[in-house]
Amino acid sequence: MTTKLLSIENVTFHYFQRHGLRVKKRTVLNNLQLDVYQGEVLGVIGRNGCGKSTLLKLLAGIYQPDKGRIVANNVRVSLQTLNAGFDNALSGRDNALISAMLLGHCKAHALSQLEEINDMAELRDQFDEPVKTYSAGMRARLGFSIAIKMQTDVLLIDEVLGVGDAAFRSKAEQIIDEKIRSGLTVILVSHAVHQIRRLCTRAILIENGKIIDQGGVDGVLSNYEKTIKNTIG
Amino acid sequence: MTPKHFWQLVFTTTQLNLKSEASKSYLMYAWWFLEPLLFVAVFYVVFGIFMAQNKPGFVVFLLCGQVPFLWFARTISNGCSSIAHGIGLMSQIRIPKLYFPLVTIFQDTVKSLCVFALLLVFVAIYDSNITAAWFALPVIMLVQFTFVLSLTLLCAMLVPFIPDIKYLVATSIQLAMFGSGIFYDFRTVIREEHVSLYLANPLANLINQYRSVLIEGVLPDWQALATIMVISSLVVVLLIIVLKRLDSVYPRVLLE
Numbered sequence: 001m002t003t004k005l006l007s008i009e010n011v012t013f014h015y016f017q018r019h020g021l022r023v024k025k026r027t028v029l030n031n032l033q034l035d036v037y038q039g040e041v042l043g044v045i046g047r048n049g050c051g052k053s054t055l056l057k058l059l060a061g062i063y064q065p066d067k068g069r070i071v072a073n074n075v076r077v078s079l080q081t082l083n084a085g086f087d088n089a090l091s092g093r094d095n096a097l098i099s100a101m102l103l104g105h106c107k108a109h110a111l112s113q114l115e116e117i118n119d120m121a122e123l124r125d126q127f128d129e130p131v132k133t134y135s136a137g138m139r140a141r142l143g144f145s146i147a148i149k150m151q152t153d154v155l156l157i158d159e160v161l162g163v164g165d166a167a168f169r170s171k172a173e174q175i176i177d178e179k180i181r182s183g184l185t186v187i188l189v190s191h192a193v194h195q196i197r198r199l200c201t202r203a204i205l206i207e208n209g210k211i212i213d214q215g216g217v218d219g220v221l222s223n224y225e226k227t228i229k230n231t232i233g
Numbered sequence: 234m235t236p237k238h239f240w241q242l243v244f245t246t247t248q249l250n251l252k253s254e255a256s257k258s259y260l261m262y263a264w265w266f267l268e269p270l271l272f273v274a275v276f277y278v279v280f281g282i283f284m285a286q287n288k289p290g291f292v293v294f295l296l297c298g299q300v301p302f303l304w305f306a307r308t309i310s311n312g313c314s315s316i317a318h319g320i321g322l323m324s325q326i327r328i329p330k331l332y333f334p335l336v337t338i339f340q341d342t343v344k345s346l347c348v349f350a351l352l353l354v355f356v357a358i359y360d361s362n363i364t365a366a367w368f369a370l371p372v373i374m375l376v377q378f379t380f381v382l383s384l385t386l387l388c389a390m391l392v393p394f395i396p397d398i399k400y401l402v403a404t405s406i407q408l409a410m411f412g413s414g415i416f417y418d419f420r421t422v423i424r425e426e427h428v429s430l431y432l433a434n435p436l437a438n439l440i441n442q443y444r445s446v447l448i449e450g451v452l453p454d455w456q457a458l459a460t461i462m463v464i465s466s467l468v469v470v471l472l473i474i475v476l477k478r479l480d481s482v483y484p485r486v487l488l489e
Contacts, residue, residue, distance in 0.1 A: 016489050057484070061327040064481040078326065085321045089253040098249060102326055104234065107241045130256070 003038040005075050005154060005185055006059060010068035013054055013209075028054045030209040031068070036154065041186045043200035043217060045193075045224050047231075050206045052189045056156045059187065075153040078103050086139065088132035092123055095131055096146050103150045113149050120175070121145035122168075137165055144172055154185045173199065193221055234329060243332060247339040254340075265344045266351055273299050280416040290448065293356055297444045298415035300352045304345035305381050305436055306406045312337045312385035313402045317393045320487040330483050331476055334389040338382055349374070356447050364450035373442050373453055376462045380435050383468040390476055393486050413437040435461045 013029040028051045036042060036059075044052050057063045058070060060079040086095045096117050100110035118127040121141040123134075131139065147155065176199060180186060190196055196203060196217060203220040205213040205227075213223045234242075255261040273296055281291050312334050319333035353370075357363055391398050413436045414422075423431045432438045438461065442453040 016485075018489060057324065060325075062324060062481075062484050085325070087249070087253050089256045090249055094249050094252070098246060101238075101242045101245060102322070102328065104238070106238055107245060 004035050005038050005073060006036040006077070007071045008032055008034040008055075008058070008068070009071065011058065011065040011070065012067035013051075013058065013063065014066050028209055029058075029065075032209070032211060034204065034211065034214075036185065036187065038185055039180070039183050040202055041180050041188060041200045043196035043203035043220075044187060044189045044206065045191070045196060045203060045220070046206035047228070051209045052206055053158055055206070056158055056187065056189060059154070060156055076104060077154040077156065078147075078150075078152040079156040079158065086131045086142075089130055091130055092118070092121070092127045092134070092142050096127075096142065099143075099146045100150045103146070103152070105150055110150070117142075117145045117149045120149060137168065141168055148175055148179065154187065155179075157186060157188045157190075193225070197221060239329060239332070243335050243339065246332075246336045247343065250336060250340055251343060265347050269300060269303050269348045269351075272303060276416055290360070293359055293448060294418070294444065295416060296352050296355065297447050298413070298440045300345070300348050301377060301440055301443055302410060302413060302415050302436070303348070304341065304377065305409070307345070308338055308341040308381045309385050309388060309402060310406060311341055313388035313392050313399060315385075316389045316483060317396070317487060320484070323484045324488060329477070330480055331473060334386050338385055342378060352447075360448075362450060364446075366446045366450050366452050369446050369453050370443075373439060373446065373458065376458050376465070377439050379465040379469065380439070380461055383465040383472065386469060386472045386476070390472060390479070393483055409434075409436055413440055415440065432457070435465075 011029055011032045012027065015026045015028055017024045017026060032055070044055065046052050054063070056079055058065055060077050061070075061072075062079070087098075090098075093114055096114055097107075097110050100113060100117075101107060105113075118124070121127075121138075121144070123138060123142060126134065126138065131142075134142070147157075173195075176186065180199070186199075188196065188200060200217050202215065203217045204211050205220050205224050207227065212227075213220050255264075258264055260267065273292075276295055276299060277292060281295070315333040315337045316330055319328075319330070322328065323330065323333075353367075388398060388402055412431075412434055414431075419428065419431055419437065419441070432441065438454075438457050442458065445451050445453050
């Protein structure tokens with residue numbers, strides 16, 4: 001954990017909600033400061049609407065911050081949600097090709113990876129059938145396999161591993177473990193406390209657009225559980 | 234994303250979208266030809282038979298207006314929401330927003346090229362009148378492509394900010410149909426003093442050029458083509474520059 005891959009410097013981000021002609025401003029992230037180091041698995045937790053997903057979108061370069069800046073030192077960052085927009089009428093193979101190219105790979109490289117994607121997703125002959133014939137689990141497996149095979153330097157994962165059967169879930173966790181050991185940096189947003197505990201090396205807790213706690217996973221998680229209890233109680 | 238990668242992505246998506254679209258209907262690729270044929274059939278019945286314009290050559294005259302018009306109309310109506318519909322993708326990955334309109338424009342252009350091929354075969358058989366002027370056709374088509382590209386880009390870029398424009402686009406396409414001489418010959422309908430105004434409409438002008446080449450067998454008006462080409466190209470370049478600047482604005486505008 002020495003090389004700094006990404007840093008978020010005093011980032012503020014607003015949403016503008018439009019109702020007809022009226023516009024309302026809401027601050028989602030407020031003067032956020034965070035560094036991400038090579039090879040770490042950073043867990044991001046917090047309640048719904050606290051700004052977790054916005055943070056990932058900023059890191060992926062989809063949004064630009066209103067204030068502050070994000071410094072990425074020549075790294076490829078990609079956001080992976082498992083419900084990536086597959087075209088239902090096309091085969092798993094065609095969808096994998098387009099997804100891989102969208103994730104930033106040239107056509108030749110994407111084509112060369114298709115068989116390995118199929119191996120990992122365990123779709124076999126179904127790989128050439130339209131995605132509309134797939135079960136939810138099969139779609140999730142395809143999405144996960146594309147994301148993992150078409151590796152980037154920093155993988156941003158938003159609420160994953162909830163789908164797929166138990167066997168694939170444990171395989172997916174194992175694959176993530178391997179990737180982490182091979183030096184892939186992961187930022188994981190999840191509500192599943194056990195997943196954060198198992199996979200992450202560090203965690204941050206976001207509340208009302210600010211980081212209110214960061215550091216060791218156990219400490220941050222117990223703090224998170226406390227904030228939830230306080231709200232309920 | 235390098236330019237090479239960007240174009241690879243645009244062409245692969247276009248190809249796969251066409252495949253996807255075709256697989257969604259029973260007659261698949263046949264619809265590329267059937268749909269324009271149905272349009273022409275309706276026009277023929279209304280204007281050729283009911284309104285008794287059944288002069289010889291009316292079908293060819295109609296086709297020369299209808300085929301280019303459908304290319305124009307379909308591209309703009311499909312393209313105007315292209316950036317807005319790209320929200321699912323652009324909220325997941327960082328992608329140049331030019332990708333979305335380009336894919337729809339190419340999709341409709343591929344389909345239209347097939348219809349043009351059919352038109353040429355039809356004219357060749359019906360009129361058996363292939364002249365050297367036909368070599369000018371690709372030039373007219375290139376000018377039309379650039380013109381359609383400029384309008385589609387403009388609409389696609391505006392719709393995310395002002396969704397209401399979609400309704401105006403549909404009405405404007407209707408207007409363009411009536412104002413571009415698809416089912417009438419402007420020389421017999423438009424008054425002498427209004428002709429230059431009529432031909433200032435690029436679509437009417439282009440349709441007139443197609444007819445010069447395909448029906449009269451004469452070369453098109455190069456000066457008019459050059460004017461449309463230069464203005465459209467300038468607009469395209471300008472719009473691409475603006476689109477690059479607005480690239481990170483679109484996901485926010487569309488999600489908020």
